[in-house]
Amino acid sequence: MSEDEFSRMFERIRREIDRTFRELEEIIWGEERPMFDLTRRCLEPLAHVREEEDKVIVTVDLPYVKRKEDISVNVSGNSLIIEAKMKRKVQYSTLAGVYRDVSFDTYRKVIRLPENVEPSGAVAKFRKGILEVIVPKKVRKFRVKVE
Amino acid sequence: MIEKVGSFSIVEVKEVKRRPIVICGVPDAGLVGAIAASYLIKKLEMEEVGYLDSDELPPVLVFHKGKPAMPIRLYEKNGVVVIISEVAIPLSLMLDLAKVIVSWAVKKEVQRIIVPGGVPVPNRIEIEKPAVVGAAVLDEDRELLSKLGIEALKEGFLSRIHALIAKECFKRKVPCIALLAQSYLEYPDPGAAAAVLEKLGGIIGVDIDVKPLLEEEEEVRLKLRELMRKALPTIVRQSRKGYEYTTPLMYA
Numbered sequence: 001m002s003e004d005e006f007s008r009m010f011e012r013i014r015r016e017i018d019r020t021f022r023e024l025e026e027i028i029w030g031e032e033r034p035m036f037d038l039t040r041r042c043l044e045p046l047a048h049v050r051e052e053e054d055k056v057i058v059t060v061d062l063p064y065v066k067r068k069e070d071i072s073v074n075v076s077g078n079s080l081i082i083e084a085k086m087k088r089k090v091q092y093s094t095l096a097g098v099y100r101d102v103s104f105d106t107y108r109k110v111i112r113l114p115e116n117v118e119p120s121g122a123v124a125k126f127r128k129g130i131l132e133v134i135v136p137k138k139v140r141k142f143r144v145k146v147e
Numbered sequence: 148m149i150e151k152v153g154s155f156s157i158v159e160v161k162e163v164k165r166r167p168i169v170i171c172g173v174p175d176a177g178l179v180g181a182i183a184a185s186y187l188i189k190k191l192e193m194e195e196v197g198y199l200d201s202d203e204l205p206p207v208l209v210f211h212k213g214k215p216a217m218p219i220r221l222y223e224k225n226g227v228v229v230i231i232s233e234v235a236i237p238l239s240l241m242l243d244l245a246k247v248i249v250s251w252a253v254k255k256e257v258q259r260i261i262v263p264g265g266v267p268v269p270n271r272i273e274i275e276k277p278a279v280v281g282a283a284v285l286d287e288d289r290e291l292l293s294k295l296g297i298e299a300l301k302e303g304f305l306s307r308i309h310a311l312i313a314k315e316c317f318k319r320k321v322p323c324i325a326l327l328a329q330s331y332l333e334y335p336d337p338g339a340a341a342a343v344l345e346k347l348g349g350i351i352g353v354d355i356d357v358k359p360l361l362e363e364e365e366e367v368r369l370k371l372r373e374l375m376r377k378a379l380p381t382i383v384r385q386s387r388k389g390y391e392y393t394t395p396l397m398y399a
Contacts, residue, residue, distance in 0.1 A: 048332075061335075130272055
C-alpha cells in the first residue's frame with residue numbers, strides 16, 4: 001500500500017469515526033445537544049432537510065454570513081459538510097452566559113443525506129441569509145401502459 | 148390572584164387591572180409570536196406582574212440581568228398584558244396552557260385575547276413582506292379587523308396553540324383574534340414578527356416601530372437557534388395533521 005493510499009484510507013476511517021460519534025451524540029443528546037463545538041470553535045446552524053419526488057432540498061439558516069464566497073459546501077460520501085464564515089465574531093457569553101471567553105465566527109454542519117441521492121449533481125444558492133442545496137435523487141422512471 | 152387548570156397555574160405577583168387586552172406569545176412556527184411578544188415587552192417597557200408554572204415544564208429557571216425569572220411570565224402596561232414563554236411548551240401541556248390563559252382572562256373580564264403567530268409557507272424566502280391574516284372568533288373581532296383593514300381568514304383551519312386558545316374563547320364567547328403572518332416553519336422569523344406587530348399595533352392602539360427589530364434580525368436569528376430547535380418537534384408534530392392547508396367541508 002502506497003503512502004497516498006494509506007492517507008486516504010486513514011482519512012476515510014477518521015471521517016467514519018467522526019460520523020459515528022455525531023450520530024451517537026444525536027441519539028444521546030437529541031434537542032439538548034449544545035449548538036456549538038468548542039473543539040472546532042464553530043456554531044451549529046439550524047438546518048432542514050426536505051425530500052421531494054426527484055430531489056432532496058437542504059436549507060441552512062446562516063445569520064451574519066454575508067457573501068456566498070464565505071460558504072463552502074462539500075460532499076463526503078453521503079454527507080453534506082457545510083461551513084460558513086460570519087462577518088463578525090460572536091462572543092458566547094452573551095448567548096449562554098457560561099463560556100465567557102469563547103468566541104465563534106464560523107458555522108459548521110454535517111448533514112447526512114438519504115441513500116438514493118446523487119451528491120455530485122448538487123447545486124447550491126444563498127439568498128437572504130439562507131443557504132439552499134438541492135441534491136438530485138437517483139430516479140428511475142418508466143411509463144406504465146394503461147390498458 | 149392564582150388561577151389553576153390541570154397542572155398549570157397563573158400567579159399574579161402584582162395585581163393585574165381588570166379589562167386588559169391579553170397577548171399570548173408562545174414559541175411556535177418561526178417563533179413569530181414569541182419574538183413579537185418579547186419585542187413588545189421591551190418596546191413598551193412593560194412591567195413584570197406574574198408568571199405561569201407547571202410541574203411538567205422543563206426544569207429550568209431563566210436569568211436576566213443577574214436576576215432569576217420564571218420561564219413563562221406576564222407583563223403589563225396601560226391595560227395591555229403580554230404572556231411570553233421562553234421555553235418550548237411540551238405538546239401534552241398545550242391544552243392546559245390554553246385553558247388556564249382563557250380561564251384567567253375571563254376572570255379578569257378581558258377585552259380581547261390576541262395570539263400572534265406564523266403560518267409556515269414553503270416559499271417564505273421569496274416573500275419580501277409577509278402577509279398577515281386575522282382569524283376572528285366573534286363578530287366584534289371581525290368588525291375590528293375590517294375597520295383596521297386587516298384581512299380576515301374566511302375559509303380554512305386554524306391549528307396548534309392559536310387554535311386551542313381560539314377554541315376556548317369561542318366556547319366561552321371571549322373576543323379573540325389570532326394574527327398570523329406568512330413565516331418560516333423551522334427558522335426564527337423576525338420579519339414575520341415585524342409584520343404581525345404592525346397589525347397588532349392597530350388593534351391595541353399603539354404605534355409600534357419595527358425598524359429596530361428588522362435591523363437586529365440577524366442577532367435574533369442567531370440567538371434563538373436553540374429555542375427554535377427545542378420548539379420544533381412539538382410544532383412539527385402539531386403541524387403534521389396539515390390542517391392549515393386543508394379546505395373545510397363545503398356545506399357544513
